[in-house]
Structures are given as structure tokens and as C-alpha cells.
Amino acid sequence: MIQLTTKELSFxxxxxxAEEITAKTMSWCASQCKEAGLKETLHxxxxxxxxxxxxLSNYLNRSTNLH
Known part of the structure; x- marks a missing residue:
């Protein structure tokens, strides 16, 4: 596996x-939704x-364990 630079790890x-925030936002939106189809889509x-x-976390862990 290629070793990543500090900048790449930071990205x-x-x-x-960003993905965590998006997941939490979609989950919250689903919890507020009354329409079943839309609620399922949001979930x-x-x-x-x-x-x-x-x-991404698994990839990051593999990359940082190589250093």
C-alpha cells in the first residue's frame, strides 16, 4: 500500500x-419526515x-498503521 502524506491523511x-455530518443530517431528516417513502429513502x-x-476509517487506519 502507498504511504500517504500528512496532507492526504488530513483530506x-x-x-x-463530512460524511459523518451528512449521515447524521439525513438520519435527522428521516426522523422528521411523515411520508413513508421519503423517510425510507432518507434512511x-x-x-x-x-x-x-x-x-474511509478503515482505509485511514490501514494507512496510518504503515507509518
Whole structure:
């Protein structure tokens, strides 16, 4: 695996934070929604962003463990 620079690691950390915020926002929106179809769509979007957080975190952990 390629070793990442400090700047690249910082970009990944920023993206993780952005994905976390988006996941929480989508989840909150779903909790406020009354229409079942839209609520389900928002929950799926939140889950998708949450999975991206996990994926990026795993990548970041693998990268930082190499240093």
C-alpha cells in the first residue's frame, strides 16, 4: 500500500467528518419526515454515508498503521 502524506491523511479525515455530518443530517431528516417513502429513502441515504465513514476509517487506519 502507498504511504500517504500528512496532507492526504488530513483530506481523508476531513472527508470522514463530512460524511459523518451528512449521515447524521439525513438520519435527522428521516426522523422528521411523515411520508413513508421519503423517510425510507432518507434512511437509506444516511446508511450509505455511514458505510462510507466506515470504509474511509478503515482505509485511514490501514494507512496510518504503515507509518
Amino acid at each position: 481523508i479525515e476531513d472527508e470522514i467528518r 437509506k441515504m444516511a446508511e450509505s454515508h455511514h458505510l462510507k465513514v466506515i470504509e
